Structures are given as structure tokens and as C-alpha cells.
Amino acid sequence: MARYIDAIDLPVPIEEAFDYLADFSRTAEWDPGVAEARRLTRGAVRRGTWFRLTLPVLGRRIRLEYQITEFEPPSRLVLTGGDEGLRCVDEITFAPLPGGTRVTYEARVEPTGLLRIADPLLNLWLRRTGRAAIRGLREHLTDRTVDQTIDQRRGAA
Numbered sequence: 001m002a003r004y005i006d007a008i009d010l011p012v013p014i015e016e017a018f019d020y021l022a023d024f025s026r027t028a029e030w031d032p033g034v035a036e037a038r039r040l041t042r043g044a045v046r047r048g049t050w051f052r053l054t055l056p057v058l059g060r061r062i063r064l065e066y067q068i069t070e071f072e073p074p075s076r077l078v079l080t081g082g083d084e085g086l087r088c089v090d091e092i093t094f095a096p097l098p099g100g101t102r103v104t105y106e107a108r109v110e111p112t113g114l115l116r117i118a119d120p121l122l123n124l125w126l127r128r129t130g131r132a133a134i135r136g137l138r139e140h141l142t143d144r145t146v147d148q149t150i151d152q153r154r155g156a157a
Contacts, residue, residue, distance in 0.1 A: 002123040004130035005106040010141045014094050017101040018074035020141070021092055024051040024066055030140040031133040035061065047071040051079070057125075064088060086111055105134065 010017055020026060025039040036054040039045075049068045054061050066081030066088065075094050082088040087110045095102045109126055 001108055001110040002126040003106070003108050004126045005104065006130060006134045007102055007104040008134055008138050009097055009100055009102050010138065011100045012141055014074045014096045014101045017103055017141070018077065018094050019045075021103070022068070022071070022073070022077050024053070024068075024079060027051075027053060030136040031129075032136055033129040033133060040065070051081075066090070082109075084112075103137075105130075105137075 012020075022045045023039070025037050027037040028034045033055055034053050035056050036052075038052055040050040040052055041048070043049075045068070047068050047070065051066045053064045053066065055064065056062075062083065064081055064083050064086065066079040068077065069080045070076060070078035070091075077092045077094075079090045079092075080088070089108045091106045091108075093104045095104075107126060107130055109122055111122055
């Protein structure tokens with residue numbers, strides 16, 4: 001099983017960080033490894049909400065469907081999914097910090113069937129894409145915070 005875990009400190013309140021990451025349809029905004037992301041379930045994001053992510057991998061487009069299986073605002077979120085060849089579990093935890101939130105993101109990907117022979121390569125791929133996603137998340141939420149601060153100042157002027 002391939003596994004990637006990282007923690008980052010974001011300059012946003014815990015509720016904002018949780019709400020943003022719980023809406024997995026926004027993943028393509030910050031994860032360069034995701035070409036498309038959309039919500040499949042109507043209504044508020046909650047336990048049971050489904051999402052579809054499209055990833056370009058080796059010239060192919062892989063579609064992974066995820067469901068929120070654990071939803072504990074604003075501290076913990078678990079999404080489970082995959083496709084016929086992969087089982088994926090993303091666990092995201094949130095802890096308040098002065099001036100922001102620490103987000104710990106753990107992704108586990110387990111190949112099934114014939115894809116099991118690719119497990120060592122999958123670990124390398126997950127590590128590389130995980131680092132890029134964490135960088136993208138940090139940059140995106142930091143930029144959003146800066147943009148919101150500028151907008152608030154303009155509104156006050």
C-alpha cells in the first residue's frame with residue numbers, strides 16, 4: 001500500500017480550512033495532479049457526499065470516485081474511494097493554531113487485482129504528487145487569504 005502524510009500550517013481559521021477541504025470538488029484548484037473535480041451529490045457537503053476526480057496518469061485519464069465516510073467538523077474528515085483498480089483513503093485532520101490551522105493530510109492508495117505489481121511505483125508517484133498537492137494547497141489558501149484581506153481593505157476605504 002502506498003502512503004503519503006504531511007502537515008502544513010495555513011493562515012486561515014479552522015472552520016474555513018475544514019469547509020474548503022471538505023468540498024472535494026475544489027481539489028482541482030490546488031492539486032496540480034487533478035485535472036477535474038466535481039461533486040456528484042446535491043445539497044450541503046456532509047457524510048455520504050460523493051465526488052469524482054479525474055487525474056491524468058501516463059497519458060490516460062483516470063476517474064476516481066470518493067465518498068465522505070467520516071465528517072467531524074471542524075477537526076476530521078475521511079474520504080474513501082477509488083476505481084476498479086485502486087482503493088483510496090484520504091484522512092484530513094485540523095488543529096487550531098494562533099493565526100491559522102495545522103492541516104495533516106494522509107493519503108493511502110492500495111492497488112487491487114493486477115495493479116498490485118505496480119505498488120512500489122505507486123508509492124513513488126504518490127509521494128511526488130502528494131508534495132505537489134501540499135505545496136498547491138499552501139499557495140492557494142495563502143493567496144486567498146491575501147486576496148480577502150485586500151478586498152476587505154478596499155471595502156473599508
